[in-house]
Amino acid sequence: AAGVIQSPRHLIKEKRETATLKCYPIPRHDTVYWYQQGPGQDPQFLISFYEKMQSDKGSIPDRFSAQQFSDYHSELNMSSLELGDSALYFCASSFKGESSYEQYFGPGTRLTVT
Amino acid sequence: SQQGEEDPQALSIQEGENATMNCSYKTSINNLQWYRQNSGRGLVHLILIRSNEREKHSGRLRVTLDTSKKSSSLLITASRAADTASYFCATDGDNFNKFYFGSGTKLNVKP
Numbered sequence: 001a002a003g004v005i006q007s008p009r010h011l012i013k014e015k016r017e018t019a020t021l022k023c024y025p026i027p028r029h030d031t032v033y034w035y036q037q038g039p040g041q042d043p044q045f046l047i048s049f050y051e052k053m054q055s056d057k058g059s060i061p062d063r064f065s066a067q068q069f070s071d072y073h074s075e076l077n078m079s080s081l082e083l084g085d086s087a088l089y090f091c092a093s094s095f096k097g098e099s100s101y102e103q104y105f106g107p108g109t110r111l112t113v114t
Numbered sequence: 115s116q117q118g119e120e121d122p123q124a125l126s127i128q129e130g131e132n133a134t135m136n137c138s139y140k141t142s143i144n145n146l147q148w149y150r151q152n153s154g155r156g157l158v159h160l161i162l163i164r165s166n167e168r169e170k171h172s173g174r175l176r177v178t179l180d181t182s183k184k185s186s187s188l189l190i191t192a193s194r195a196a197d198t199a200s201y202f203c204a205t206d207g208d209n210f211n212k213f214y215f216g217s218g219t220k221l222n223v224k225p
Contacts, residue, residue, distance in 0.1 A: 033212065042202060042215040043157070056211035090157060092213075103147065103204070103213060105157040 002026055004093050004106035012112045013081050021076040021109045025093030031055070032074040033103065034066060035090040043090060049074055050096060081113045120203060120216040128224050133190045135219040137203035138183075146179055147213070148188050149202045157202070160188075195225040 005024040013019050025032050031050045035043040036059075045058035049068035060066075063081075068074045078085060088110050092103040120137045127133055139146070143165050149157040163170045163179045163186065170177045176189040190197055200220045204213045 031211075035215075042217050043204075045212045045214065048211045050211065058212055088154070092157075102159060102162050104159055105149070107156040110154070 004091055004104055006089075006091050006106035006109050008109060009107065010110050010112075012114065014114055015081055015083060017081050017113075019078045019081060019111060021078070021089050021091075021111070023074045023076070023091030023093075023106060025072050025074070025091075026095075026104055029093035029095045029104075030072065031094045031096055032068055032072070033092040033094075034060075034074070034076050035092065035105075037088040037090060037108075039087070041087075046076070078111075083113050086111060086113045120201075120219045122219060123217065124220045124222070126222040126224065127193055129193060129195055131193055131223075133193050133197070133221055133223070135188045135201050135221070137186045137188070137216045139186075139203070139205045139214070139216070140184065141205070141207045143181070143205045143207065145206055146177075146186050147204045148175075148177060148186075149204060149215075151200045151202065151218075152198075153200075160201075190221075193221075193223045195223050197221060198223045 007022045033048040034046040037043040046060040047066050048056045052068045064078050066076045088108045090105050090108045092105045094103045147162045148160040151157050161172045161177050163177050174191045179186045200218045202218045203216045
């Protein structure tokens with residue numbers, strides 16, 4: 001079965017640079033969530049989209065922005081990168097047409113800021 | 115964490131033994147989900163239990179939910195070395211637009 005796809009899988013950037021992470025949800029899924037997981041930490045919710053509209057926002061820095069496109073893929077744009085942005089970034093998707101709202105996670109993008 | 119605590123934080127058992135992990139949360143929920151994560155890897159969805167369910171089984175996994183105590187437990191029976199991973203619970207608070215994770219239990223199953 002198709003899973004959530006994230007690209008790139010690994011990304012190395014320098015401080016103050018910009019990074020763009022991409023997420024392709026499971027076909028038919030209409031909701032995308034972004035999470036950040038620092039080393040040894042639990043995943044922290046950043047932002048979510050439903051039907052291309054932002055549906056909720058968590059602890060996402062103002063330097064980050066995200067959007068969901070007409071094909072339901074989503075991009076997380078991160079500017080003025082800081083060392084503390086080094087983390088695993090997960091995208092998850094779900095289908096709100098189902099009552100269970102099971103979230104399925106992608107493999108993550110490991111961002112290293114040097 | 116954003117939602118609650120899991121205990122124990124770390125658990126080390128022998129292969130064949132049962133492992134029980136607990137999760138507590140703070141707000142009312144619609145669903146609670148359990149995930150497994152191998153070190154530095156993605157989160158694998160294990161099981162979802164709805165707020166109106168008390169127990170759910172999937173293979174060697176058994177999940178219970180006590181909404182009055184705002185807690186859930188994950189039992190892995192007859193553990194295997196391959197079960198070694200971190201286990202997280204995630205709740206949706208009272209909306210489906212974001213999910214909160216517990217701090218996770220790191221399980222080590224010794225062969």
